[in-house]
Every structure is written in structure tokens, then in C-alpha cells.
Amino acid sequence: MEFELDEEQRMLRRTVRETLAKVRALPEDRRWETYLELGWLEAPPLELALILEELGYTADPTPFLATATWFAPLTGRLPEGSGTAVFDGTGRYVLDADRADEVALLTPDGVTVVPGARLAAERVAVLDPNLHVAHVDASALAVGVPDLALTGLAATAVGACRRILDLVLEHVKQRTQFGQPLGSFQAVKHKAADMHVAVERARALTHFSALTIAEDDPRRTEAAHMAKAAAGECQRLVFRHGLQLFGAMGFTWENELQLHLKRAQVCDLLLGTASAHRKALLTA
Amino acid sequence: MKLADDHEVEEFRARFSAFLDAHLPAEAEARERSRSSAHVPDWARRWQRTLFDHGWLLPGQPPEHGGQGATLPQQLAHLEELARRRIYHSFNPQGLGIIAASLLTFGTEEQKRRWAVPILRAEITAALGMSEPEAGSDLASLRTRAVLDGDTFTVNGQKIWTSGAHDADVLLAFVRTDPEAPKHRGISALLIPTATEGVVRRPFGSIAAEDDLDFNEVFFTDVRVPRENLVGPLGEGWRVANGSLGHERTLLWLSYAERLEDLVRDAADVGAGQEWYATLRMDLTALRLLGYRQLAPDRDPAEISVLKLLGSEAVQSASLHALEAHGAEALPHPARTGPYHHLNNEVFVSSWFERYARSFAGTIAGGTSEIQRNIIAERILGLPR
Secondary structure, X not given: OEOOOOHHHHHHHHXXXXXXXHHOOOOHHHHHHHHHHOOHHHOOHHHHHHHHHHHHHOOOOOOHHHHHHHHHHHHOOOOOOOEEEEOOOOOOOEEOOOOOOEEEEEEOOEEEEEEHHHOOEEEEOOOOOXXXXXXXXXXXXXXXXOHHXXXXXXXXXXXXXXXXXXXXXXXXXXXXXXXXXXXXOHHHHHHHHHHHHHHHHXXXXXXXXXXXXXXXXXXXXXXXXXXXXXXXXXXXXXXXXXXXXXXXXXXXXXXXXXXXXXXHHHHHHOOOOHHXXXXXXXXX | OEOOOOHHHXXXXXXXXXXXXXXXXXXHHOOOOOOOOOOOOHHHHHHHHHHHHOOOOOOOOOHHHOOOOOOHHHHHHHHXXXXXXXXXXXXXXXXXXXXHHHHHHHOOHHHHHHHHHHHHOOOOOEEEEXXXXXXXXXXXXXXXXXXXXXXXXXXXXXXXXXXOHHHOOEEEEEEEOOOOOOOOOOEEEEEEEOOOOOEEEEEEEEOXXXXXXXXXXXXXXXXXXXXXXXXXXXXXXXXXXXXXXHHHHOOHHHHHHHHHHHHHHHOHHHHOOOHHHHHHHHHHHHHHHHHHHHOOOOOOHHHHHHHHHHHHHHHHHHHHHHHHHHOHHHOOOOOOOOOOOOOOOOHHHOOHHHHHHHOHHHHHOOOOHHHHHHHHHHHHOOOOO
């Protein structure tokens, strides 16, 4: 197999990065419009994973993740506006349920789509203030999570972890103690190296998962569990080392670091933690 | 990116597979435990020669050196096919993959004819003299001296951890030829036949058993080596060393992937249902994916450190989990945690304790895990030295 991005995929990634740098200061709905205009919602799985990684990197606040990887794979189409999906019988912790134009419900009889306004959704305050998570009343629904939803969360977490690592690297190169940059100390280097390896491992499994979905490979469910579990493991390590290496400065509200730590953590907690997906992998 | 293998790689794999079906001697599949990394049994000498004669020994080399100019993905398929069938293509991997390969890159025509080709044909075996008591990861600190007088070097000093030296016919030794030059500059590479007067080899046992001999101390006392045995220019040994290891490192990750593959299979009886077993499968998949990615042109060579670190530590952690999972019940069981036994055929299907202990070869040899982390931090992440 070939496991390197091709020229078009690399170009897409460059475009996404440039676009996100430009829309950073815009309000949420204007960003959302930009993504719609650029056709990002229609991207195939691997390209979608690349886009989501960059959105994760910038702690994007739009309903892109839920719409592209929750609603669309379940209904086979894009919503009019934004969309999300309810995967479990309790309807708890549903991404963007409080603001989705359409909600896909997975029932024993199949998938039903209802206008978001028809469901009573109650937004829950979660640790990442930029993500919308809500409870909806959707009792008596079947369980089943599309592979793309897991992969989407994994890609987003990988992006957040990369951002955390970049912020840490910037910090330890500039900050000096004992007359030397922090980054010259071996104890610091070793933590940074471990973070890098964890990101590379999770990203490889995420790309693999997206690739198996794109080619409808029989390993796709197994690959999705691996991606979600690896992203969760990566998140734990990067959170722990990242905050530690940033020191007190990372422990403040003003520092951007907190946004990304929370995005990564929420991505692990939604739709099953690393541990849950390792267990799922054993029976997949 | 795509999941399917390239047509040319698949065709190459099929040709090699057909060759193995037709030529493989019965002994090749017997999983004989190697007595040292330079000891080659008689049947294996004939087998290596057959591979060489048919262009299947080092397929990446040109035909005159026992290859067929294969691409990197084809070379990977070749090694995968050998691993899948659990076949040794050489008992002297350092001689083949490092020493002969270096001679083909840096050696004179005479050195290729006299040393490299006989190593490839398994007529002689070779060992690599790099580490010294005070120069391991810090290879530039090596002290073994070679003084050139006329056309002869006189070598004095000591090497250690020299794998397979007691069974080897020749050593490729790195020696200091200019004590005044900066550390990296004054090193040269010399071929030293082990039968030369003044060369003393002392093998010593590994952690597995007193009679599990691969490590050697090698002492040089006034050893006279002709100038024609100098590999590469005088004082350019550092370049030869890096080139030699570079050769081996490109596909080094594959050996960890193979060990992880063995662990997935062999640990299934105790691992199924345990989360560490899921982690093992994830590590294996991630390592393979990152390894495939490394086959693409223009990858940063420093990324090989990511593969080595991930692979060696995954093997270690999975072996430890498998060892623990058997509990006390396994203590006397030869295939579980029982003591080393030379009749226990092959190293990587040996007891769990032995596998765990041997996994430290991966985190210590060829640059420790600590050195790999430094490389990642400095060369990939740009942290200051």
C-alpha cells in the first residue's frame, strides 16, 4: 500500500490552513458559510480527516464535525444547514443537537431525519466552551455509531494535540531557565519526543481509518476503533506532558493552550473513551 | 494514499514466492536457533549461495552483487515474504546488511572481490567492531588506535558488544587513525581478519544464559593490518559508519513489526480480552503504516527514530504484559517463562521471559531509546542541542 499523501491532498491541506488563518477573526456563522462555499462538507473520508485535523488544530467552533461525520454518513446526504445524529438510546451528549437544522435518529426501523426544532434539546455546558453538546429526548432508539463519526473525532483530537505540541515547542524554545532554553534540557526533549510519537501513531491510524472507509475495506470498523482509541491515548499523553511543560503559564485562562486541551479531552470522552474502544477492538 | 499494493510490487512478490517454493531446502524452515550472529550452518551457507546466485539475496543491489536493482517497496516485499515463512536468508545479518553493503558502497574493486562477494556467498562471515567500553552511543569517543607506518597499520585497543565476533572470519573495525583531529574526523574503517596475530576474542553469555554466546570483547595488541584493508579514505570512517548503518536502518522497522506480529499470534491465548492486547495490535498497525510512509521518496531520515522508538518499546511492553499474564503457573513452563534452552528452536518463539529480556536489545542497541528521543526532539521538532 502507499501511505503518503499525494500532491492534491497536500495542496488541500495547504488551502485549508490558509483559509483557517484568514477566517480566524470572523464570527462563527461567517466561518460556517465559508466552509460550505468551499465544499468541505462534501469531501471524501481521507480529505475530510485532513480538514478535521486542521479544524481541531484551530479549536473550530462551527457544527462542521457533527454535520460531516455524524449526520451525513447516517443519512447519506448533507442537511439543509447543519445536522447532527443521535447514536444511543438515551440521546445524551449529542454534538450540536441544540443548534442543528436537522437531526438524524437511528431507530430500530432505520434512520429518521427530523427538523432540529422539533426535538427538545438542552445544551450541556462541557469543558470545551466552543463545542456544543446537548441532551435530547430520544428514548427507544437503537445503538450504532458510524465509523466516520469515530474517525472524525479522532482527526479532530489529532489536530488539537498537534496544536498543543506546537504551542509547547514554541514555549520551550523561547523560555529560558538556568541560562538556557527549556528545550535544551533532555527531560523536556524526551517528553516532547514522546508527544510527537503519540501524534504520529494516532494520525497514521486516523488516516488508515479514513482510507478504509473511502475504499469500503472490510477492516473499516476495526480501523475506526483503533483510530478513536489511539487519538484518546495520544490526547492523554499530550495533555499531561503539554500542560506540565508549559508550566504555570499553561495553567491560565488567558493562554490559548487551554482551548486545545479541552477540545482534545472532549473528543476522547464523546462516543467512547480510548479504553472503551480498545475493548471494542478486542471483539471487532 | 491507497490500500492496494502496487502491481509491480505484487508481481515481484509472486516471483520470489515461486522461487522459494522451488528452491527452499527443508532445513530452512526448521527454525534452528542461531548459535551466534556470525555462525552459519552448512546447509545455510548453501542456501545463502543459492539466493545470491538467483539475485534474491540483496535484491536492491545490482545483478553483479547478488541483486536485481529492486525498488524499496520491492525490497520490503522480499523481507516480508521471508518473515511470513519464517526463513533466515542469512545467519550473518550484520555481515550481509552492513559490512558487505558498506564495502559495495565504499570499498575498492579489490575489496569487493576479496571480501564483499565472499560474505554474500557465505564463504566467510563478518562482524562489526564499533562499540568500545567508553564509546557506545557516543561512538566518536572511540579510542582503539591504528598507526600507519609505510603500508601497514598497527592496531591497539579494545572493542566490546561485538556480536558474533568469535564465529566471524573478519571484522570491520572503526579505529582512531588521527588522535589530533576533532573527534569525528580522525576515525577510519579497517578490515581486520580475526585470525591475525594479536587479535583475541572473548565471548560472554547474554542475560538469557551463560552459554548463549553472541557478545564478544575483542582485544587488539600490536595487530598488523595491511593498508589495502582500509575502507574508504583515511580519516573518513565516520562517513563509512553512517553510510553502513543508514543501509540497515531504512527497513529496520520491519524487524520490530515482525516481532509484534509474532506477539499478536503467540500472546493471543492470554491476551484476548485484555486491553494491552488491543494496544499491541494498534502498535503493530501504526508501525506498519508509518513504515510504509517512510518508503515514499524524500522522507526525513530522522523519522526512522520514530519507527525505532515506537517499535522497540511496543515489543518490550507487549512482552512484559504477556509474561505477567501467565502468572506463577507459567514459571516452570519452557514455552512461557521457563529458562533458556538451546533446543528451544528460534529466538522469537522462545519463552516470555527471554523475549522480554531480549527486547532490551531493541531499546539499547543501535542507539538507545534516549538517543532516539534526542534525535526526534532536535532534528524533527527543532529543539536546541
